[in-house]
Amino acid sequence: MKSLIVAVALMATNSLFAQSSGVIWIKSFSPGSADLNDPSLDEAALAQLDSLMKDEDIRVTFLGAADSLSWKMNDQQVHPHISEAWNDAKRLSRARALQERYGRGNVGITYQNIAGVKVLWTKENYEADYTQELEKLKQKSERLSREMASLKNAHGTNGHGKNGKNGTNGHSKVKQESTFNWRLQGGFWTWQSGSNGSLLSPSLALSIIINKTSFIIQGGVTPWHKSTRMGNQSNSFVYAGVKHMKTDFFGITVGGFRGWEFFTDTDNWSFKTTGLAAGAVFAYGRLEVNPSVTFSNTNTLDKENRWQIGSTIGVNFNFN
Known part of the structure; x- marks a missing residue:
């Protein structure tokens, strides 16, 4: 199964290298999880990103996303503002997990209602x-x-x-x-x-x-x-x-x-x-x-x- 995932990722990456920018979604984290070893993770997309990041000219931004679930504490619904703050923390932790994996890239969040990380990449050859x-x-x-x-x-x-007689040709010269x-x-x-x-x-x-x-x-x-x-x-x-x-x-x-x-x-x-x-x-x-x-x-x-x-x-x- 893993060899099939790697083959699919290599085919997709060959297509990506013909482009100068794109988006990759690393989806399906378990609720509240930022673990890249999560069994629900899209392994094909992660392998595709691994191959892409071998190119040092690739610049990436990792935007963490969450499914915006409501949070509970002691079986009680927490305040919506607290719930959203926890969701933001979950979003950032997922983005930072990928940043730590590759040792480079910017991090941020996106409010698209999908559990995972949205990866924006570009090959900076336009400078x-x-x-x-x-x-x-x-x-x-x-x-x-x-x-x-x-x-x-x-x-x-x-x-x-003034007299037309300055010099042999009747021209005056002005020093510039x-x-x-x-x-x-x-x-x-x-x-x-x-x-x-x-x-x-x-x-x-x-x-x-x-x-x-x-x-x-x-x-x-x-x-x-x-x-x-x-x-x-x-x-x-x-x-x-x-x-x-x-x-x-x-x-x-x-x-x-x-x-x-x-x-x-x-x-x-x-x-x-x-x-x-x-x-x-x-x-x-x-x-x-x-x-x-x-x-x-x-x-x-x-x-x-x-x-x-x-x-x-x-x-x-x-x-x-």
């Missing part, structure tokens, strides 16, 4: 695509900056003099000097994508400025948190990009970002998004506002990866 796309955008931005600098130099060195500077900024950064999630965090940015083009590294984490049933949660993000100011008051920007919502006790994420942003910069004195449109891949504990359109807004104050 290389982000890097390639970001590198292409940076190369295009650098090429555009060089072309604009070349046009500016040509305009400055070929202007006519390159300026190098740096800037430190602080403020707030937010990402929005409708009902699909949002992030808000204070930010600190360092800009390296050459002429009117800046190379920016920015990041932040919330010093506060919000309380949820699963624990305290905070937000953080990182961003790298290029900004070019066409005038003293207006510019354009492009870059890549990654944002997280995570549990403060464990640092495990409950929500993350990675993508590209392009937008405008409006400057007035020491204040800068940067609205952008984003295209990002979002991952949550209970939903598969999905691409979506969103927006970011950064409000920064120049310290120097």
